[in-house]
Structure formats: C-alpha cells, structure tokens
Amino acid sequence: MTTFPQHKLKTVLQDWTPHAVVTHAWLKQRGVSHDLAREYVNNGWLERLGPGTFKRPKDAVTWQGALSSLQTQLGLKVHVGALTALTADGGSHYARPGGETVFLFSQTGTTLPKWFREHAWPAPISLTQTNLLPPDMGLREGANAGFQLQTSAAERAVLEALHLAPKDIDLIELFQIVEGLRTLRPKLMQSLLEACNSIKVKRLFLFMAQKASLPVLAHLDHKAISLGSGDRMLVPGGTYVAEFGLIVPKELAPA
Numbered sequence: 001m002t003t004f005p006q007h008k009l010k011t012v013l014q015d016w017t018p019h020a021v022v023t024h025a026w027l028k029q030r031g032v033s034h035d036l037a038r039e040y041v042n043n044g045w046l047e048r049l050g051p052g053t054f055k056r057p058k059d060a061v062t063w064q065g066a067l068s069s070l071q072t073q074l075g076l077k078v079h080v081g082a083l084t085a086l087t088a089d090g091g092s093h094y095a096r097p098g099g100e101t102v103f104l105f106s107q108t109g110t111t112l113p114k115w116f117r118e119h120a121w122p123a124p125i126s127l128t129q130t131n132l133l134p135p136d137m138g139l140r141e142g143a144n145a146g147f148q149l150q151t152s153a154a155e156r157a158v159l160e161a162l163h164l165a166p167k168d169i170d171l172i173e174l175f176q177i178v179e180g181l182r183t184l185r186p187k188l189m190q191s192l193l194e195a196c197n198s199i200k201v202k203r204l205f206l207f208m209a210q211k212a213s214l215p216v217l218a219h220l221d222h223k224a225i226s227l228g229s230g231d232r233m234l235v236p237g238g239t240y241v242a243e244f245g246l247i248v249p250k251e252l253a254p255a
Contacts, residue, residue, distance in 0.1 A: 008032055009045060016056060017146065020065035023073045024052040050115025063102055063121050064145040070116065071150050077135055078112065078127070079150040080142065081105035082164055085157035086177060088144050101126050101168075105152070105160055107135050132163050134195050138188055154181060155188045162201045162208075166234055172251050178205075179212040186219035193220070199228035203244045211254065 008031045015030065016022060027037050037054070040046040046054045053069075055061050070076045080088060082103035104127045112127060138156030141148045152160060158181060165171050196202050202225055209217045231245040239253040240246070 008036070009040065013056070017065065017068075018056070018059060019062040019146070021049055021061055021069040022054050023069065026069075026073050027054070049119075050113055053113065053115055061119070062145055063123070063125060064147045064149060066116055066119070067104070067149055068147040070112065074113070076106070076110060076112070078104055078106040078110060079139055079152060080144065081128070081152040081157055082160040083157075083169060083177070085142070085152040086154060086161070088142050088149075088151055103128065103160070103164070105130065107131055126168070128160070128164065130163065132197055132201065133159065133192060137195060138192050153188065155184050155192055158184075159192055159196060159201050159205060162204045163198060165204070166249075171234065171249055175208050175212070175252055178208045178214070181212075182215060184214065184216040186216050189216050190220055190224070193225045199226075200232045200234070203227055203232060203246055204234075207241060207244045207246055207248070208252075211252065 011030050012022075012027065012032060024034060024037065032040070037046065041048050041054070044057055047057050049055045049061070067078070067080070070078055079085075080103070082105070083100075084103040101124045102121075104125060106127065106129050108129045108131050110129055133156060138153045139150050140153050142151035143149075144151065151157075158178060161169055161174055161177070165174050193202055193205065206217070206222070206225070206227075227244070229245075231240075231247065233247040235247065235249050237250075238247040239250050241248055241254060
C-alpha cells in the first residue's frame, strides 16, 4: 500500500498562492519528486496543466498567476506592457472594461509554453515579440491581482502602446491616455527614446507629448533623439503634420 508524505503536501499547499501555477522544479524545492507528484495527481490532490506544470484542484488559474510562474519559475523574459501596464499603474483614467486584451511583451524569439498559449483565459492574451526597446530598460515590479509581476513603467508602456497603434490600439484613445501622463520621468524617457528602434514610435510620442503639453517635453534633449527621414502615414486620408512627418487622424490635427 502506497503512503503519501502528508507533511510535504501540507508544505506545498501552504506555499502555493491561490490562482497560481507551479512547476516540477518548484515542487522539487519542497521535497516532492516526479514520482510523488504523479501520485498526487492520481489521487486528485494536484491537476496537471501541461508538461511539468500543475494547478490546484478546483482553483481558477488567472493570467497573473500564470505569468508570475513564467517569470519566477521558468525565468522567461516576458512582461506586462502597453495599455495593460498603464492600467496596472494605478491611474483610474486608464481603467478599461473587463475582458479587454491583456498586452504582454517579450524580445523576439521568446517561446511561451503550450499550456499558457492554449489556455482558455477569460480575456484575450496578446504577446508582442519585438526588439523595440532594450529588454530590461524601464521595467519594474508591479502588484497585479495579488502577484508581483515584471511590468513596464509608464515611460516604457506608452512607447509599447504607440508601437501597437493604430492596428491594435486606437490612436484617439491612446492620445487621451497620453494627456494624463503628467509625471513621466525625463531621465528614463530620454533613455528610452534614444534606445527605441522605431522612428514611428518616437515621432508619435513627441507629437502627442507636444499636443498634450506634457511637462516631460521641456526636459528632453531632442537633438539626441534620431527621428530618421521620410514621412509616416498612420491612417489613410488623415492630416499631415509637417513638423513630425506624420499623417494622423483628423481628430488629432494640431490646433
């Protein structure tokens, strides 16, 4: 007759944050071998979510809990970004209705586990793989639904959102958000703009910052920010902004 070390199971459940996912490596740190984990699954004390990945029975895994596991247990460089990061930053005027897309970012070539990609999350998950910005610049630990997640600071998040506009994020909505970014830090904003690999993103930020009269604009070294050459059409039939070489929606035309 097989016996199960109850003290190990108790330790596992005590350390397990509700709505999170754990890996074999996490279980092993608590004395649970592969064979014992299999026995726990067979007896209904754990549920297998994917290869080497588990959830608690009857527990609803959240994307925040799953992302925490990707970051801390699997060491994947994927973070909360764009509008999702701006929402998590605490500004009530960033709040969006439930069910909106969750924007995650990683460097090009990052592969998320199949169980994460194919899980039926309540809100759609959008992973953008891009080398738009250096991987660690402008990231912070942010509280989100009980988890500490790697999250873009507002300075980085707004550039990520501009990267997704206008295809995935509406430019008018985004400008309304930019208008509220009154506390952007000049030193970090300068570093991000200099390192940014998108001419469109840099021009759009400077255009919107100027239109919104953001305080950060007066503290930036504009000569150090390369804006390239040639025009960028963001929408057909829009208004041409000669200073930044952009064709923007008519609603954003300079006054």
